[in-house]
Ligand SMILES: Nc1ncnc2c1ncn2[C@@H]1O[C@H](COP(=O)(O)OP(=O)(O)OP(=O)(O)O)[C@@H](O)[C@H]1O
């Protein structure tokens with residue numbers, strides 16, 4: 001049987017007079033890759049922000065692994081296994097690549113601040129494990145060689161990959177990727193496609209993906225949700241979405257490959 | 260890829276670094292000990308001890324402002340709490356009775372005295388408690404609002420001290436505070452603070468604080484509870500500010516609410532900014548530079564004759580000059596002496612290597 005990892009029920013987000021997301025219902029099953037697409041300003045990032053706790057939905061509910069997380073603080077939601085990347089990269093800019101991935105494991109630390117400062121044996125063991133996991137992740141993502149670099153000095157594509165590595169470091173069950181291929185060339189975005197499927201299998205993840213690169217979306221999505229002006233206009237398999245009139249209408253005249 | 264070379268380790272390794280640092284500190288301690296015995300110049304010894312107190316105060320402020328990226332301007336208030344607690348807990352009962360002329364000192368305190376270290380720690384804990392109460396509303400604010408709110412609370416503490424006659428002796432302040440701020444105590448506390456801050460900021464909690472400084476939203480989304488971590492940093496910072504304030508009380512012998520105006524916060528902030536927000540070694544070096552520099556510039560407050568120009572002394576000119584220096588540093592070296600980096604032995608090694616390289620080239624030419 002399939003197990004629902006993420007459930008979004010009749011969620012609405014209103015900013016003053018603007019309804020950014022209107023009565024959205026969606027879900028993701030265990031190890032499914034679900035895409036959320038739509039023209040610029042459709043409300044995709046806003047939906048992410050409601051799911052991850054950055055915004056509290058005006059109306060509606062969000063559940064992660066059957067637990068109601070509506071209005072919960074982002075750090076609490078992260079602790080429950082939700083991780084995300086950001087559309088406009090939000091790395092810890094002044095810190096090294098390695099530090100970025102180590103910091104993201106802080107939420108799993110059991111030692112308190114005093115035990116950590118005093119370097120008690122249990123903390124030392126936990127700390128060593130954090131660095132081992134960081135090495136594993138960075139090697140997996142092909143970033144181990146640049147571990148000592150300041151994260152903001154990396155090329156764009158590598159920064160996007162580091163965002164994914166950092167999200168994975170929190171040990172999530174649900175991963176949200178906000179335009180991971182933005183700014184990448186075709187070769188890079190092809191590589192990313194393989195990578196996303198790879199992490200899904202390797203880390204047993206459920207993935208929700210926002211993406212404008214249609215080749216990436218059609219390639220890896222099990223299911224696609226289409227938003228337009230905050231409204232859900234279509235749901236279906238890649239083939240169904242490609243043939244959907246409403247979707248074609250919404251995208252008419254919009255260059256979906258713009259970064 | 261082009262930067263691969265810069266990653267290869269140069270100079271001595273971590274163990275050698277620790278050994279060298281320990282040796283340097285031991286050498287300093289030995290020198291100070293010899294100085295105390297040998298130097299009869301009370302003035303120099305006073306400045307030397309003030310340097311150590313300023314190290315503690317600067318590191319306290321650097322934790323919240325530099326490492327956590329929260330622009331707090333409330334440190335004078337926390338220092339005042341520590342200073343008054345230490346003073347009230349160490350002044351002998353007979354002196355207290357003489358001092359509190361308008362209204363006697365409240366009950367248990369009028370006879371209670373504690374050993375100096377216990378008084379210092381109590382002062383630190385009370386300052387941390389004050390930070391908890393102030394942090395509750397303030398740490399939910401951002402940027403400028405937080406700076407203004409903490410500054411306001413610091414002033415409130417000062418006004419409370421001025422008016423709580425039976426506890427603080429009001430505007431008359433406190434006198435005959437035992438002179439416990441010896442070289443051993445001031446440098447002992449400074450050393451403890453350095454070690455504590457170095458261990459804290461390199462721990463997982465310290466890394467989380469730096470993450471908050473770099474990007475709050477990202478940090479929170481990676482599972483760092485913002486409020487809770489900011490509060491930890493704020494209270495620890497206040498604790499050390501309180502201890503530093505206690506040392507300052509013992510150093511001065513007298514205290515009054517007037518000492519703990521916003522200018523006090525700015526003085527410490529100047530050390531932190533000059534050394535680099537988020538650099539422990541920067542704060543330590545800067546504490547020496549600023550403290551000694553301020554003393555050295557004292558001649559500016561006295562009568563000056565430059566050629567045919569003569570003034571009988573402008574009180575405060577020294578601070579004007581110092582403020583100008585601070586401005587220059589902020590404009591030209593935005594990140595202070597060290598930025599967020601630490602002075603490391605391998606860094607010293609490298610610059611030494613560069614100097615040698617320059618020398619050789621000089622010879623060849
Ligand atoms: N915090 C906010 N306050 C007010 N309006 C907002 C806020 N966040 C988003 N909006 C508005 O909500 C709408 C949806 O924005 P959103 O960022 O979710 O779009 P998007 O689908 O992610 O677009 P893009 O493809 O450009 O990233 C936009 O009109 C945007 O201006």
Ligand SMILES: [Mg+2]
Nearest residue numbers: 044045046087
């Ligand atoms: Mg978006």
